Amino acid sequence: MIQLEVQDLHLSFGGLAALSGVSLSVDPGEIFAIIGPNGAGKTCILNCICRFYYPDQGRILFEDKDITQLSPHKVAHLGIARTFQNIELFQGMTVLDNIKLGAHVHLRSGFLSGALYWGKASREEMRLRREVEERVIDLLEIQAIRKKIVGTLPYGLQKRVELARALAMRPKILLLDEPMAGMNLEETEDMARFILDINEEQGVTIVLIEHDMGVVMDISDRIFVLDFGTKIAEGSPEEIQHNEHVINAYLGGSDEAFSKLGI
Amino acid sequence: MPTGLFHTKYEDDDKIFQTVWLKCWMGAFLLFLFAVFPFLAPHLSGLFGFSVQHMANMIGIFIIGAHGLNLLTGFTGQISLGHGAFMGVGAYTSGILFMKAGWPFWLTLPAAGLVTAAVGMIFGVPSLRLRGLYLAIATMAAQFIIEYVMRNWTSLTGGSAGLIVDRPTIMGFSFDTDFRYYYLILVLVIISTLFLKNLLRTKTGRALVAIRDRYLSAEIMGVNLFKYRLLAFGISSFYVGVAGGLFAHYNLVVSDEHFTMWLSIQYLAMVIIGGLGHVLGGIFGTIFMVLLPEVLRIPTEILSNIYPNIFAIFGTLRELVFGLVIILFLIFEPDGLAARWHTIRAYWKLWPFSY
Numbered sequence: 001m002i003q004l005e006v007q008d009l010h011l012s013f014g015g016l017a018a019l020s021g022v023s024l025s026v027d028p029g030e031i032f033a034i035i036g037p038n039g040a041g042k043t044c045i046l047n048c049i050c051r052f053y054y055p056d057q058g059r060i061l062f063e064d065k066d067i068t069q070l071s072p073h074k075v076a077h078l079g080i081a082r083t084f085q086n087i088e089l090f091q092g093m094t095v096l097d098n099i100k101l102g103a104h105v106h107l108r109s110g111f112l113s114g115a116l117y118w119g120k121a122s123r124e125e126m127r128l129r130r131e132v133e134e135r136v137i138d139l140l141e142i143q144a145i146r147k148k149i150v151g152t153l154p155y156g157l158q159k160r161v162e163l164a165r166a167l168a169m170r171p172k173i174l175l176l177d178e179p180m181a182g183m184n185l186e187e188t189e190d191m192a193r194f195i196l197d198i199n200e201e202q203g204v205t206i207v208l209i210e211h212d213m214g215v216v217m218d219i220s221d222r223i224f225v226l227d228f229g230t231k232i233a234e235g236s237p238e239e240i241q242h243n244e245h246v247i248n249a250y251l252g253g254s255d256e257a258f259s260k261l262g263i
Numbered sequence: 264m265p266t267g268l269f270h271t272k273y274e275d276d277d278k279i280f281q282t283v284w285l286k287c288w289m290g291a292f293l294l295f296l297f298a299v300f301p302f303l304a305p306h307l308s309g310l311f312g313f314s315v316q317h318m319a320n321m322i323g324i325f326i327i328g329a330h331g332l333n334l335l336t337g338f339t340g341q342i343s344l345g346h347g348a349f350m351g352v353g354a355y356t357s358g359i360l361f362m363k364a365g366w367p368f369w370l371t372l373p374a375a376g377l378v379t380a381a382v383g384m385i386f387g388v389p390s391l392r393l394r395g396l397y398l399a400i401a402t403m404a405a406q407f408i409i410e411y412v413m414r415n416w417t418s419l420t421g422g423s424a425g426l427i428v429d430r431p432t433i434m435g436f437s438f439d440t441d442f443r444y445y446y447l448i449l450v451l452v453i454i455s456t457l458f459l460k461n462l463l464r465t466k467t468g469r470a471l472v473a474i475r476d477r478y479l480s481a482e483i484m485g486v487n488l489f490k491y492r493l494l495a496f497g498i499s500s501f502y503v504g505v506a507g508g509l510f511a512h513y514n515l516v517v518s519d520e521h522f523t524m525w526l527s528i529q530y531l532a533m534v535i536i537g538g539l540g541h542v543l544g545g546i547f548g549t550i551f552m553v554l555l556p557e558v559l560r561i562p563t564e565i566l567s568n569i570y571p572n573i574f575a576i577f578g579t580l581r582e583l584v585f586g587l588v589i590i591l592f593l594i595f596e597p598d599g600l601a602a603r604w605h606t607i608r609a610y611w612k613l614w615p616f617s618y
Contacts, residue, residue, distance in 0.1 A: 050483055076485030088483075090476035092540065093469070101473050105485035107466040111494060114465030115458040121465055129273045169484065 003028040003205055004049070004173055009058035011044055018044045019055070019229040026173070031199055031206045033216045036226035042209045043085060045226075046175045050082055051075050062173075077105045081171035083162045085178045091151035095142065095161050098150055099132050102168030136164045140194055156187040160194070167198060173205040174198065180212045188212060192219055217241065279460060293453075301445050313557050316441045322553045323448035324509045327455045329533045329545035331502025334459060336531070337539035338468070339495040340475030341390050345402040346530045348409035349500050351522030353379040353507025355413065355420055358428040358517050368431030368512070375508030376501040382409070383500025390492050406527055413519040425518030428511045444513055451509065455502060460542050462498070471495050536592050538599025547600035559584055
């Protein structure tokens with residue numbers, strides 16, 4: 001069974017074709033990496049899936065349901081969560097509130113019962129707190145900063161909070177846009193461990209865009225290579241590492257390329 | 264001896280007043296407001312030269328309105344220059360239903376809130392597309408349209424002659440004096456503050472703040488922008504409508520001159536000086552804005568006795584100082600009085616061992 005399927009996606013800005021006929025399919029429970037040089041259109045695919053961009057052509061199916069025409073907040077209700085390349089957290093809120101907002105789609109109490117904070121709403125709030133603490137905060141090891149205002153945190157931690165917020169949504173599929181960008185080695189290793197934990201313990205499908213080839217080759221099940229808005233290769237890490245097209249078109253076809261691919 | 268807060272239950276961590284001491288202070292403060300202040304007020308009036316009870320009532324009414332605007336501007340990030348007129352909608356609704364339709368007060372006040380909420384939501388529709396200055400202009404249009412209707416729909420509103428409103432009665436108890444009205448206002452201020460505080464720590468409040476901070480990623484996390492932006496306008500207008508209803512029955516006469524652009528700007532000044540995005544901001548800002556002109560009157564009156572000539576020339580000195588104080592506040596305390604309050608509290612928490 002295919003969980004997420006993108007069929008023949010076309011997207012252009014003015015005369016510039018960002019995506020020209022991209023098709024991909026993601027199976028449930030796998031870690032699916034999308035790589036490619038800068039400007040290849042990787043983030044555009046995610047933005048189309050999240051309905052930020054309206055593709056000119058093509059269809060996006062999630063669990064056999066066409067989501068191409070849905071509005072962005074409805075896509076979240078289906079269980080598609082994402083993080084952003086440039087952190088898009090709510091800078092004025094605490095870490096805890098940011099993560100709780102991630103669970104927005106699962107909360108049922110309206111504004112009146114919320115304002116009264118009586119019965120159902122307060123019970124729901126407590127249940128949410130427990131879940132967020134035990135399933136998200138403990139997993140990502142951010143207990144110490146839960147009451148901090150997000151805007152005051154360093155970059156690496158903000159990235160982690162963003163992952164936490166996406167995870168609080170109880171997603172079926174998690175779209176990660178460069179989760180390791182700008183991180184040092186230790187933070188990168190932590191992040192890789194979190195991604196593997198989320199994937200294995202909670203069975204969340206992961207779609208990963210990343211430039212750190214070491215990480216990509218280590219943790220992905222399948223890799224999809226994109227260049228100038230078209231697919232140039234797809235396969236397991238071993239296949240990609242030795243793929244002629246990837247080496248020539250994407251990495252330049254020199255010895256340097258081999259070192260970049262981590263061989 | 265514990266040297267910090269070490270909660271063992273999530274319920275404890277979620278409380279508004281987290282320590283016994285805070286609860287005691289709050290209880291003492293409420294006791295003061297209920298049992299001491301109204302009896303002290305007549306004595307203070309002689310000292311300051313203005314009616315302290317009247318001032319307290321006005322502050323209470325405007326606190327409810329300022330909470331409303333703070334929810335919209337401070338917490339949802341949507342500016343409104345129409346809240347003065349929205350307050351007028353509440354005042355006229357309650358006044359007309361009370362005087363002409365003969366509804367009881369306990370029905371007209373919620374009705375004032377609901378009608379204002381509906382009007383606010385209609386004028387809030389542009390907020391789905393507009394932000395910042397553009398939204399300010401759009402809501403300013405609401406201000407002028409409503410003002411025009413209030414002035415010219417003479418058969419209903421009484422036009423510029425105004426609408427005469429009586430003091431309300433609940434269950435045979437008449438709120439006919441400032442002293443009695445004070446309790447009505449005080450209870451409503453406490454309820455509205457609690458409502459706001461609770462709203463902000465549950466689903467709706469988080470969604471609103473998320474829209475303020477980054478609406479695009481709020482939408483990606485499943486927040487329906489259309490619904491919550493309108494909801495913010497609705498709740499905010501409800502607050503200010505209730506404030507208007509209270510004002511109508513307190514002031515005894517309602518006319519369009521009470522709800523001009525100037526009031527809208529005063530409301531904005533209240534929440535900005537008090538602190539955008541703090542529940543306490545609405546309270547501090549209102550106290551500051553309502554009291555400042557009265558307090559400024561004291562030195563200017565003394566000075567005008569000594570130098571009558573100067574004050575004949577600079578008759579508007581009081582307004583000048585008023586403007587100056589606000590500007591100085593924005594320069595030196597841009598986060599508002601509430602932020603200052605938090606700094607002071609943080610300082611005293613560890614005093615005298617601040618390291």
